[in-house]
Amino acid sequence: MILCKSQLTVAIIAVVLSCGHSEAQQPLVVQAKKVITAAGKTIENGTVVCVDGKIKAIGKTGEVAIPEKASIMQSEVAMPGMIDVRTCAGLSGILNVDHDSDHLESSSPLQPELRAIDAYNPREELVEYIRSFGVTTIHTGHAPGELISGQTLIAKTIGNSIEEALIVDGRAIAATLAEASSKSGKSSPGTRGKQMAMLRTLFIEAQELQAKMDAKANPKLTEKSDADSSKQSDKVSDKEKKPEPIARNLRLEAVMQVLAGKKAILITADRAQDIASAIRLAEEFKIKIWLDSAADAHLMIPQIKAAGISVLLHPSMARASGEKENQSFLTAAKLQAAQIPFAIQGGFEAYVPKVRVVLFEAAIAAAHGLSYEAAIESITISPARILGIQDRVGSLEVGKDADLALYDGDPLEYTTHCVGVIINGKVVSTTKR
Amino acid sequence: MNTRRKFLVTASAAMSGSAFGSSLFARQTLPNSNESKKVPTVSAWVNATLLPVDKPPISGGAIVVQDGKIQAVGASANVAIPANATIVDAKGKWIMPGLICTHSHIGGAGAADGSGPIQPGVRVMDSINVRDSGFRRALAGGLTTLNIMPGSGHLISGQTVYCKLRYYESSPRIVDEILIRDQNGAPVGGLKMANGTNSQGDSPFPGTRGKSAYLVREQYIKAREYQAKVVAANGDASKLPPRDLHLESLVEAMQGKRIVHHHTHRHDDIMTVIRLSQEFGFQTVLHHVSEGWKVAKEIADAKMPCSIIVLDSPGGKVEAKDMTFSNGRVLDEAGVKVAFHTDDWITDSRLFMRSAALAVRAGMNRDKAIAGLTLAGAEMLGLSDRIGSLSVGKDADFAILNGDPLSVYSHVLETWVEGKKAFDLSKPDDQLYAEGGVNAGSDIDPFLCCFAPAWQGGAK
Numbered sequence: 001m002i003l004c005k006s007q008l009t010v011a012i013i014a015v016v017l018s019c020g021h022s023e024a025q026q027p028l029v030v031q032a033k034k035v036i037t038a039a040g041k042t043i044e045n046g047t048v049v050c051v052d053g054k055i056k057a058i059g060k061t062g063e064v065a066i067p068e069k070a071s072i073m074q075s076e077v078a079m080p081g082m083i084d085v086r087t088c089a090g091l092s093g094i095l096n097v098d099h100d101s102d103h104l105e106s107s108s109p110l111q112p113e114l115r116a117i118d119a120y121n122p123r124e125e126l127v128e129y130i131r132s133f134g135v136t137t138i139h140t141g142h143a144p145g146e147l148i149s150g151q152t153l154i155a156k157t158i159g160n161s162i163e164e165a166l167i168v169d170g171r172a173i174a175a176t177l178a179e180a181s182s183k184s185g186k187s188s189p190g191t192r193g194k195q196m197a198m199l200r201t202l203f204i205e206a207q208e209l210q211a212k213m214d215a216k217a218n219p220k221l222t223e224k225s226d227a228d229s230s231k232q233s234d235k236v237s238d239k240e241k242k243p244e245p246i247a248r249n250l251r252l253e254a255v256m257q258v259l260a261g262k263k264a265i266l267i268t269a270d271r272a273q274d275i276a277s278a279i280r281l282a283e284e285f286k287i288k289i290w291l292d293s294a295a296d297a298h299l300m301i302p303q304i305k306a307a308g309i310s311v312l313l314h315p316s317m318a319r320a321s322g323e324k325e326n327q328s329f330l331t332a333a334k335l336q337a338a339q340i341p342f343a344i345q346g347g348f349e350a351y352v353p354k355v356r357v358v359l360f361e362a363a364i365a366a367a368h369g370l371s372y373e374a375a376i377e378s379i380t381i382s383p384a385r386i387l388g389i390q391d392r393v394g395s396l397e398v399g400k401d402a403d404l405a406l407y408d409g410d411p412l413e414y415t416t417h418c419v420g421v422i423i424n425g426k427v428v429s430t431t432k433r
Numbered sequence: 434m435n436t437r438r439k440f441l442v443t444a445s446a447a448m449s450g451s452a453f454g455s456s457l458f459a460r461q462t463l464p465n466s467n468e469s470k471k472v473p474t475v476s477a478w479v480n481a482t483l484l485p486v487d488k489p490p491i492s493g494g495a496i497v498v499q500d501g502k503i504q505a506v507g508a509s510a511n512v513a514i515p516a517n518a519t520i521v522d523a524k525g526k527w528i529m530p531g532l533i534c535t536h537s538h539i540g541g542a543g544a545a546d547g548s549g550p551i552q553p554g555v556r557v558m559d560s561i562n563v564r565d566s567g568f569r570r571a572l573a574g575g576l577t578t579l580n581i582m583p584g585s586g587h588l589i590s591g592q593t594v595y596c597k598l599r600y601y602e603s604s605p606r607i608v609d610e611i612l613i614r615d616q617n618g619a620p621v622g623g624l625k626m627a628n629g630t631n632s633q634g635d636s637p638f639p640g641t642r643g644k645s646a647y648l649v650r651e652q653y654i655k656a657r658e659y660q661a662k663v664v665a666a667n668g669d670a671s672k673l674p675p676r677d678l679h680l681e682s683l684v685e686a687m688q689g690k691r692i693v694h695h696h697t698h699r700h701d702d703i704m705t706v707i708r709l710s711q712e713f714g715f716q717t718v719l720h721h722v723s724e725g726w727k728v729a730k731e732i733a734d735a736k737m738p739c740s741i742i743v744l745d746s747p748g749g750k751v752e753a754k755d756m757t758f759s760n761g762r763v764l765d766e767a768g769v770k771v772a773f774h775t776d777d778w779i780t781d782s783r784l785f786m787r788s789a790a791l792a793v794r795a796g797m798n799r800d801k802a803i804a805g806l807t808l809a810g811a812e813m814l815g816l817s818d819r820i821g822s823l824s825v826g827k828d829a830d831f832a833i834l835n836g837d838p839l840s841v842y843s844h845v846l847e848t849w850v851e852g853k854k855a856f857d858l859s860k861p862d863d864q865l866y867a868e869g870g871v872n873a874g875s876d877i878d879p880f881l882c883c884f885a886p887a888w889q890g891g892a893k
Contacts, residue, residue: 094748126748299871319778320570325874329867346746352779354748363841364784368868414790414841 027051027070028425030404031061032078036411038380039395048078050402053424058396073427075419077411079376080396081136081403082358085383086266086292086312086345088143089127089355090120090155096354100124103143103348105150109181109189110202112173112254114150116141117166122159126355130346131157132433133357133418134405137167137393139383143348144176144268144292147195148202151254152266154387156403158423167389172264172290173254175199177274178323196277203285206255213246264288266312270295270323279307290386293347295324298331301338310386311335311342313378315356316364318347332362332378333369343383363412375412401425408432475499476852477514481523484838485823486530486808489800496528498829501852506823529803529838530822531577531830531848532785533810535740536694536720536774539567539782540608544583544591544625550638550645551652553624553686554678555591557583561608564876566866568611571775571782572598572856573867575832575845578613580774580814585627585696588639588649592682593694594622595814597830601853604877613816623718623814624686627696628705629752646705653713656683686715692815693717694740698752700727707735718813720774722764723756729767738770738813742779743788761792765801772809773802783867790839803838828852 028050035046037058047064049057057064066072093100102119105111120140121127127138141152152172159165177196182189189195257263267278270293282289291297293314297304304311313332320327335342344365346356358379366375384394392401405411406420421429476498483494485506495512497505505512514520540561545552561581571579577598583590595613605611612620628645632638639645659680666672685691693715695706703719710717719725722739725732732739741760747753765771773788775781780788789802801809811821820828829852836843845867848856857863865873 092748094754095751096749097751126746129747317781317784319781320869320874321778326869326871328869328873330870349749352749352753353744353746356746360745367841367844412841414787414839415794417794 024052025425027056027067028402028422028427029066029070029072030078030406030422031072031074032076032406034077035396036077036079036376037396038080038377039397046078048396048402048404050404050422050425053402053426055396055398055400055402058398073406073420073422075406076409077407078396078404079134079407079411080380080394081405081421081423082134082379083137083139083343083383083387083389083394084130084135084346084358084379085139085343085386086347087130087138087140087355088348089130089138089346090122090124090140091116092126092143092348092354093121094125094129094354096351103149104145105142106146109147109183110198110251111146111150112148112202112258113250114142115170116151116153117162117169119150120153120155120162122155122162122165127157130355130357131421131423132429132431133359134407134411134421135346135358136403136405136421136423137384137389138346139171139387141172142174144174144178145180146176147181147189147198148173148175150174151263154389156423158426158428167392168387170254170257170263171387172266173258174266174268174292176268177277178268178270180323192274192277196281199281200284202252202255203259203281203287206252206259207285209246209249209252210256210259216246258287259285261288264290266290266292268292270314270327272296272299274323275300276303279303279309282307282309292345293318293324295327295331298328298334299326301334301340305338305340309340311340312345312383312386313342315345315347315358315361316368317356317361319349329364329368332365332375336370336374341382341386342378343386344378359411359418363414366412372412474852475504475515475518476521477512477518478521478523478526478528478833479509479512479514481833482527483823484527484529484803486800486804487822487824494528496823496831498849498852501829503823503825503827503829505825523833525835526846527834527836527838527843528823528831529575529834530807531820531832531850532575532806533578533772533814533816533821534571534576534775534777534782534785535580535718535772535810535813536742537571537579537581537777537782538584538779539571539579539777540565540581542581542583545587545589548637550588550632550634550648552587552591552679553589553652553682554680555583556594556622557581557591557625558594558608558612558620558622561594561596562876563605563608563611566872566874566877567777567782568598568600569604569856569863569866569877570873571777571785572600572848572850573845573858573863574781574783574785575834575838575848576782576785577830577832577848577850577855578811578814578816578820580623580694582625582694585625585631586634588627588632588645589652589683590625590627592622592691593625594620595816597828598848598850598855599853600877601850601855613819621815623692623694624682624715625694625696626706629696629698629702630750631696642702642705646709649709650712652679653683653687653709653715656680656687657713660684660687687713689714689716692813694720696720698723698750698756700724702752703728704731707731707737710737711735721753721776722760723753725769726757726760726763727755729763729769732764733768738772738809739764740772740774740810740813742774742776743791744780745787745791758791758795761789761802761805762795762797765797770809770812771797771801771805772813773805774810786838786843787841790841793839799839806838 030048035043045061047061088103092103142150154168155165292312362375381394384390402425404422409416418433479495483491495509542557542561544555544557582593596611662674808821811817833847
């Protein structure tokens with residue numbers, strides 16, 4: 001069953017009218033033969049009521065009150081709008097030329113200060129492309145390929161400006177432990193050992209700056225420690241007692257946020273040895289890391305589990321070559337069996353396809369040992385939890401954002417179509433994909 | 434089986450220059466020689482859902498295989514199963530022809546080098562790593578035949594070669610064992626050409642589309658003149674022009690002995706291929722054809738088949754930006770013959786069936802999509818008399834699945850090549866290639882009857 005056209009027209013008109021106005025949106029009701037909630041239960045013949053951008057009610061059709069003047073959309077299946085837990089869409093573009101490639105700045109190996117909001121293009125065709133299959137939220141940002149390439153952000157796949165789309169700015173900084181972030185010749189880093197040395201040095205610098213700033217914020221602590229140094233210091237003028245203003249350091253400030261747990265560090269590491277290095281870094285600095293890509297994760301299950309780390313797993317169909325040569329279709333199932341939190345990403349590649357569609361990647365995992373529910377969760381509620389946005393998105397529950405994807409059959413099946421995408425209670429796509 | 438023995442003889446001969454090689458290969462040919470004396474085996478699969486491709490699907494079908502050829506196909510009730518046949522109950526299974534990839538790069542093969550944009554005399558056959566694990570992964574996807582191509586970085590990058598995935602029993606050791614040959618024993622293949630941006634570059638490569646076409650025309654005109662001299666010599670060696678491998682290859686293309694497999698994306702580039710093909714009379718298969726849907730009528734009018742790639746997400750190449758899942762449907766509906774290809778490693782051979790499924794998602798006729806994985810590809814390689822459908826007399830190349838090939842949940846259980854099982858998902862070794870994992874990307878270990886690598890104790 002495809003969308004009822006007349007009802008849809010109503011919905012679209014409503015969207016157009018409400019654009020740029022603060023008045024309340026027309027309520028939108030989605031009715032589907034199967035509503036996959038990603039919140040524990042699938043509802044047969046379900047209804048989802050969306051009011052003012054949020055889910056107002058959800059339940060069995062007939063048991064949920066439908067608001068007056070609501071537009072109604074119907075489909076075979078409705079599920080939460082999908083979340084791509086790691087992409088470069090919007091920084092990296094469909095043309096793959098300088099004009100639309102802002103995902104990797106190669107002038108320096110360590111640039112945690114680069115913000116994704118300053119590079120993200122919400123009108124990028126790739127963003128629209130993945131949205132048309134039902135992806136409504138993306139964690140996007142700087143690409144793998146430099147030791148630290150920059151920051152990431154979380155946004156909805158809508159908006160004329162990033163400000164409109166933004167959910168979280170500067171969610172993580174992106175690091176890469178791989179041959180890809182090594183330089184040739186006399187530039188650094190040239191080896192894996194040097195990569196880690198440079199990362200550790202950066203974190204230590206950030207720790208030291210943090211200590212200095214803490215001392216400045218709390219001078220009494222410093223006085224105490226200096227108390228017995230010399231009584232002559234009493235003569236020191238007030239001017240000298242006030243600490244020198246500490247110069248801003250954008251690079252270290254970003255790292256300090258990681259140390260303070262306000263940002264995560266996403267570490268792209270495919271080979272087992274690089275995964276081990278990432279874990280070592282996390283333990284040394286007591287920081288929150290996400291393992292990104294992690295092709296060898298199936299070899300490191302006990303270590304990842306013990307370290308309590310979440311995995312932003314490479315696309316199932318990532319090419320099994322280079323440092324991903326041990327990549328396996330079974331990895332998602334193995335992570336699930338070990339109860340390691342993970343989500344399947346769309347990822348980034350330098351050549352076609354630039355940005356994969358997580359729906360397709362989860363489907364392959366479901367065909368290779370991952371349970372159906374876990375496959376759906378790996379692109380909805382699991383990434384929401386990992387990213388810390390589960391109160392807003394990732395499942396169909398009352399109070400959450402009204403982000404839905406509608407299909408004319410099993411969403412994971414090759415020949416099923418996405419027939420509608422809703423973000424914040426507004427219909428953003430009805431192209432049959 | 435005879436063919437296989439011939440290859441092994443070739444293999445031994447090729448290695449006989451080295452004492453090490455000759456003793457090694459002599460020993461290895463033994464099991465095969467023994468096998469050839471066996472009574473011919475007959476196998477039959479019954480109660481299967483058959484997709485013969487040249488005929489409508491058959492539920493409750495039977496297929497009989499003898500000596501590497503298909504001996505009978507039909508509804509189980511109508512097929513006489515020979516008394517000596519090994520019978521397999523294939524209830525719940527689907528059997529379809531082995532998949533044919535008209536455009537693959539497995540084996541890490543290259544042909545032309547950077548010295549110039551037109552090198553039609555260079556053969557990809559001379560650079561294939563037959564131990565590339567990609568061949569085993571392709572079998573896991575149900576593939577049995579590949580057109581192995583050099584790349585698209587040249588206007589003419591060399592000769593392609595058609596291969597059978599004869600990775601049954603022991604794995605092939607040298608490329609000769611996987612080649613498909615004509616009745617004279619010569620390997621068969623096509624000629625790879627390209628236009629658009631890939632084949633442009635710094636001098637001596639062309640910098641524009643106009644220059645690209647000019648350079649190609651110039652060479653084909655030279656080849657025509659060369660051929661005219663050969664004809665004029667009328668067998669008199671003193672009058673023959675000096676042999677020119679490049680021009681010979683182009684002459685073969687113009688004589689229809691070598692199908693041109695032409696990489697092309699943009700609508701205007703497609704029209705250029707049609708124009709050049711018509712000027713010089715070479716038989717062309719359009720490859721990739723990302724914007725084929727924009728000029729479907731023109732392609733149909735030119736009667737030019739299309740081998741298309743289906744990518745599930747765009748980006749990466751300006752000229753391929755407008756590719757769409759609908760390409761197969763639009764071309765097919767315009768009357769163009771459509772096959773799919775993997776362009777492996779651009780897409781993964783294990784997921785080749787997915788290409789057809791995504792075309793069906795965009796409305797392509799289901800049977801045509803299945804044909805696009807099999808018979809249409811065979812036709813584009815000029816091999817449809819031997820492969821591409823479950824038809825009596827054709828090679829017994831087929832895949833056995835546990836469900837509909839166009840479903841994500843279906844898996845290839847077995848792949849048979851010339852009547853021999855070359856992939857079996859129930860075997861851990863084969864599972865590795867189907868699912869991936871440690872060593873799935875490494876070269877296939879050669880089967881050595883009497884040697885082991887040093888770390889395993891050396892010679893035994």
